[in-house]
Amino acid sequence: MAFINHFEEDEVEQEYIRSERQSRLYSTRAVIVIGPLIFLGFFMLTPVFSSNEAFAIFNITTVVTVAFFATIMFVTGTRHYIEKTWLDVLPFICLSIAAAVLMTVLVRTVDPEQLDLTKISVIFFGLIYFIASVLFVANVRLFMIWAIGLLGVFFVYMETHGISIDEMYHSVVNIGFFLLFAIFSNWEVDRRAREMFVSRQQLDLERKKTEKLLYNVLPQQVAKRLRAGEVVADSFSDISVVFIDIVGFSKLSKQLSPGHLVEQLNGFFLIADQCANRHGIEKVKTIGDCYLAVSGGTTSNGPGAKEAVNFAIDVIAEMQNRAAESGIDIQLRVGVHSGPVVGGVVGTNRLAYDYWGDTMNIASRIEGAAEPNGIAVSAATYFQCANSHKFGSPETIPLKGVGDTTIYRLKPAMEER
Structure with missing residues (x-):
């Protein structure tokens, strides 16, 4: 069996995607509300965010992030969300950009001796990977591409900002644990959902057979x-x-x-x-x-x-x-x-x-x-x-x-x- 499951018939695959995204719509919206709050709360409680410049940029980033997620919430109520799986990546691009802006502000405005970038990045990636593993619904392939790509972007960011090899190594290793756990969680949920989908299809087929038999003997x-x-x-x-x-x-x-x-x-x-x-x-x-x-x-x-x-x-x-x-x-x-x-x-x-x-x-x-x-x-x-x-x-x-x-x-x- 392939690691990334996919039904042989495209029609069945599309039916599964629509069914799964529709059934998990309420939990998706809940995470869309909770996720940004956790993300913003994490930066708000960061002690080094004390300078006026940093705080002002934080407020601007907060407003933009909330507005963007409100738009995403609206989109989940349309057929586009159910049919277009690539929309899953948009809120995390927003979070990633917001995080990059805030991290840059930290680097520029905070004394390097007070800034432990390794710890902050590990906590941030742990949060974002956890949220993403829930929000990428019936979308394992795109989740893996985005998650690994984000880690690569972060590696380039550290390389270009003079982060030491030791810090880079510890950050990537620690973040890698969160990444593997998130990928496994997203894959396992998708695998079980596909099994349940097949079971529902079989039950529905048996129900239709029973109904057909019943309608043959009764009006x-x-x-x-x-x-x-x-x-x-x-x-x-x-x-x-x-x-x-x-x-x-x-x-x-x-x-x-x-x-x-x-x-x-x-x-x-x-x-x-x-x-x-x-x-x-x-x-x-x-x-x-x-x-x-x-x-x-x-x-x-x-x-x-x-x-x-x-x-x-x-x-x-x-x-x-x-x-x-x-x-x-x-x-x-x-x-x-x-x-x-x-x-x-x-x-x-x-x-x-x-x-x-x-x-x-x-x-x-x-x-x-x-x-x-x-x-x-x-x-x-x-x-x-x-x-x-x-x-x-x-x-x-x-x-x-x-x-x-x-x-x-x-x-x-x-x-x-």
């Missing part, structure tokens, strides 16, 4: 209610229920091999699903060779008696096309009834949103009265779509568990003409 709004801890129970005053069944499925199962039978059954369900999506119909479940759907439920459009009948017509037409291609004549019966139902989720295992009520039972019974490749509807459904579809004369037939019931049979397209 999205229902799933959100369940996750919020709600008891999901709904009452619908007017829903159109569609039952579609394969004619003579038991006979068909004896003629086809199990694998071929499952293939045909899967083809029927796939067609029904596609037609449901086209017409805004909500699939409820499959029961054996029966397909149950509703129009007007949690995810479907409106009361939808017309849509329910159009859906049934579409499924039968698609299955006839499939039969012509495969040579296996699979015929369907469809029953549609409209009325009130109750919907909800019960139990804790294998969750599903289901519907209950007499409307469901009546639709199931009407389906049994339909002709092969025919559609039978109740009077309640008929009166909602009589103007959009052609039906035969009303028939009164006995339905098991229901009694005498009036039904209407949809006329085939040829008869409508």
Whole structure:
């Protein structure tokens, strides 16, 4: 693994940088406030800062430094700070310039015997490296370049100001300890942050997979209610229920091999699903060779008696096309009834949103009265779509568990003409 970590994909790297800088924004601002105070307090408490000239320059430097850091504070509230990592170096350039000015003032105005440049520089670099290791967020490479470069600039400064070799050696060695500790701290924080970022991505991916799986078995709004801890129970005053069944499925199962039978059954369900999506119909479940759907439920459009009948017509037409291609004549019966139902989720295992009520039972019974490749509807459904579809004369037939019931049979397209 490379010392300076970097994600292979640039998009992932940029996403990590934005995420980390955004999440650490409050701590960054806190250090921006505290850092200059520590820096200025350090020079303010320096005993050698007693001359009028030195004190005046100190005050000017203080005002400029505070103004600059106030600007930096403002910048952290913009998108530029989140996106442009090179901005991290600006406050430390300011501190470095301020320190250079103050150190020069000390050298010029203070008796050399009273000025211990080695101690002052070590303390200053320790403070600035500590602050910088926190403020360079997701920016290890630039931090290392700046930190080592600053030490080099200080070395040149000592060389050009006649500092003895012994003082230079002690200063660089002592400052080097702070430098190594700061680099390690910044690198370790970045390494751990990257591990947490990867973990969050993996958790987010698993969460999305779980949500996708949940939304495949439950309507999205229902799933959100369940996750919020709600008891999901709904009452619908007017829903159109569609039952579609394969004619003579038991006979068909004896003629086809199990694998071929499952293939045909899967083809029927796939067609029904596609037609449901086209017409805004909500699939409820499959029961054996029966397909149950509703129009007007949690995810479907409106009361939808017309849509329910159009859906049934579409499924039968698609299955006839499939039969012509495969040579296996699979015929369907469809029953549609409209009325009130109750919907909800019960139990804790294998969750599903289901519907209950007499409307469901009546639709199931009407389906049994339909002709092969025919559609039978109740009077309640008929009166909602009589103007959009052609039906035969009303028939009164006995339905098991229901009694005498009036039904209407949809006329085939040829008869409508």
